[in-house]
Amino acid sequence: MTKHINGAHPNWCRPEKKPVEIYMFIDPLCPECWALEPTLKKLHIEYGQYFKIRYIVSGQLASLNLNAKRKHETLAQQWEKAASRSGMSCDGNLWMENPIESPFIASIAIKAAELQGKHAGIKFLRKLQEVLFLEKLDISNFNVLKQCAADVQLDLDEFMNDIHGDSASKAFQCDLKITSEMEVDEIPTLVFFNENIEDEGLKVTGVYSYEVYVHILEELLAEKPTRQELPALEQFMQYYKLVAEKEIAVVYDMPLSQVKMKMKKWMLQQKVEKVPAKHGTFWRFLS
Structure with missing residues (x-):
């Protein structure tokens, strides 16, 4: 669903340099x-x-009564459906075996990582998603x-101090305020x-095909944007470290069968595991 939202671009974060935010x-x-x-x-x-993208942590799931078994079962079913539909694996059994105790702590942790830079925050978020959806770990632990922060090479002392300090908490509260002001009620x-x-912002709720997002960019730019060439697949793998077959297939417009063949060849060459x-299936690049 797409629609224009009321109000202009928020004053506290106006676009700089790049024409779209x-x-x-x-x-x-x-x-x-x-x-x-x-x-x-x-x-x-x-x-x-x-x-450029600004990530806003909505806190939508932070208020769940996670002691409710029925909610665990519902979440497990939602995860399984999403994984089957998208090709991006997530294991709903987590909610029956090792349910998340305090979801808001993970949200605070993302904001704590962002205090070390936007790129640090993005890498930390991706790592959280990997250990949650693939390894079924409790990301409120x-x-x-701390291990996620170490894996993406954050300053651990600074990270742990920020989780318990005021700055990350205030940043999360700011995100909740933005979520409310923009009337975002679906993630x-x-x-x-x-x-x-x-100009009003254009709100896009849900998950759509790649072409939809490109079309939106064209509308906002009032011109056909120039598409950058894709990097070599090996360079892509080296940069992202761990990627799904689905991600390779989407980015490189390759059938999954071709991705599987390529990765199996690279596995024999000990480039990936x-x-x-x-x-x-996911593949980890071996540097």
């Missing part, structure tokens, strides 16, 4: 946000020169969060703003 409303526990990863990777590679939601701060998942 995208507010992406996420929740670390949301499988549909995970399902958007292949499309976002392709969009960033091919048209990233035209936009401080040891898990994921992307809100596109152009350079004219008086297979990371089995409940739905589909």
